C-alpha cells in the first residue's frame with residue numbers, strides 16, 4: 001500500500017504484521033539525451049509496484065533528492081540535482097526515527113544510484129545507512145534508557161544476532177540490483193542495461209529519437225536496449241526483493 005493513502009487502522013495492521021516498509025531512494029541525474037533524469041529512482045518505484053502485487057508492503061513516497069554528483073555531467077542544462085551526503089544524513093536520521101516512533105521495525109531503503117560497489121558505499125546510501133544507525137541508537141536510548149544493551153534483557157543478543165534477529169536490522173539499505181546479478185545483467189549508466197530496464201518498466205522515460213544526440217561513452221550501448229532484456233533484469237530484481245523484503 002502507498003503510505004500516503006493508508007488509514008491509521010491499516011498502519012496499525014502493517015505494524016502488527018511486520019510488513020516491510022520500503023523507501024524508494026534515488027536521485028535526479030543526467031542519463032544521456034535519450035532518457036529521463038529520474039531513471040534511477042523510477043526503476044526502484046516501478047519494481048516495488050510490481051513486487052507489491054505479490055506481497056503486502058508499505059511503499060513510502062519516494063525520495064528523489066540524493067547525491068547525484070556532477071561526475072557524469074555538469075548540471076547546467078543537463079538536469080542533475082546534487083544534494084550532498086552530509087546534508088542527507090541528518091534528514092535520513094529524522095525520517096527513520098519518525099518511522100520507528102510510528103512503530104515500524106522492518107524498514108528498507110532501496111537504491112539504484114552508484115551501487116556497483118555497495119559494500120564500500122557511495123554518498124547517498126552511506127548517508128542513509130548512517131542516518132538509520134543513528135536513528136536506532138537514539139530510539140533505543142529514548143525507549144529503554146542508557147545501558148539498554150548491557151541490561152540482562154539483552155543477554156541473548158549474540159544468539160539472536162546469528163538468527164538475524166537484531167535491532168540494527170530495523171532499518172536497512174539495499175541496492176536494487178544485488179551483487180548476485182553481476183555478469184548476468186549489464187550494470188551501466190544510461191547504457192543498454194538501464195535503458196532496457198526503463199523500456200520494460202517505464203517506456204515513457206525513453207525516447208529513441210534522441211539516441212543519435214548522445215556523445216558520452218557510457219551511452220554507446222543504449223541503442224541496443226530492449227524491453228525483453230529489461231524484463232530479464234526485472235525478474236532478477238524481483239527475485240532479490242523476495243529474499244530482502246520479508247516479514
Ligand SMILES: [Zn+2]
Nearest residue numbers: 039040189190
Ligand atoms: Zn542510473
